[in-house]
Amino acid sequence: MKRIYIPGDVIDEPVAKSLAVREDKGKLYATVVGTVEGKSFIPFELAYIPVVGDAIVGIVYDKKPSVYFVDTNSSYTGLVIARDLRGAELDVGDVIFAKVKKVEEDSIVLGDIKILQNGKIMSVPSSKIPRIIGKGASMLNLIKDATKTVIYVGANGYVWIAGKDVGKSVKAINAIIEKAHLSGLTDEIKQMLESD
Template sequence: MLPGDEIPDRGLRPGFGTYRMGSHLYASVLGYATWREPFVRIVPFAGRYAARTGDTVVGIVQDVQKTFWLLDIDAPRWAPLHVSGTPWDETPPGELDQHLRVGDAVLVAVEDLDPTGRIGVTLKGEGLGRLSGGTILHVSPARIPRVIGKGGSMIHTITRRTGTEVAVGQNGRIWVSGDADGIRRVRDCLRLIEEEGQRPGLTERIEGFLDMTGPTDGAGPAPSLSSEQGERRWEA
């Protein structure tokens, strides 16, 4: 569907990416149409990250205020992280930069959304926290379920085989820490997923790629899973 295309409504209500004019329904974004009770909606091919409550996202501190930080999470607006949503809620106002400064990366969860587009995030939760060291890679947010795999199988395979530690944000940002070669292999895996994510047999191809490019389990440099960050929980 392209913007301006007419969509048959099949008796359903207009949902995301659609608009009604007169008695007809039209698409407003590039994507494909789905008809599932009770909405007709467009699943977009492009666009900024559309936050949903409960999503885990990778944010980068853009501004430090008296009682909150502003994070860039690739959404239309910066997301406020209030001190009350962090383990440092005793910090006196105005001294927040002792914990997080501009440019720092954090793994946070989307807590509340309001109709004006404000996205409140929190640092309290399992596996959430500051991301130190490492590098941030990008994939389309639409591909994140593929990156994670069923029950986290895909990401587990990739981290185990490359000896890296990874944090996946639903906003398409993926934080990777490890040696340079490991990070390079993760990057190539992500590119493979991004380009071929919709074709079947992806897991096999990723396995094949990892076999081809590096040592198998245990043979390579020691995996650098730090105990501090611990195991993360993955949700597809």
């Protein structure tokens, strides 16, 4: 079994500093529960903090003449400036896939808006997103191909799914979340998708 670090544990490996790793007097400490894989510290669970360039999935929850307000599954309110849409309009309840353009005190400005229609939204812990995508999107493509679905994964933990077998891909993603911290994940998901 891999060693599990809890907050305050010294990390001896040279991992990169992040929200989950803090440095004090030349030593690295974990700040959340997680494990070390290669050169990086993998948190099992971590609150989402937006960074410029993140691709996220959001839900429009309010609109005003010049701005739309978007639920981003975090403490930040997403803002879509109406003129950035070049004439297109959004409605309350619309799901969008967007890039984070600017992070402000308690809001984020979104750009490159893509409206997603006729799908389902799933909420997952944002720390599991890298596992759902996999190396070079291998895991995501595996699920997409096996279930004939279109999937948009937001760094904020919202996953939008549409297509033929939505139920099966939801099952696969749930399995990834439950087993993300164990080894042999890809094979297991492959087997699961090939059966039934």
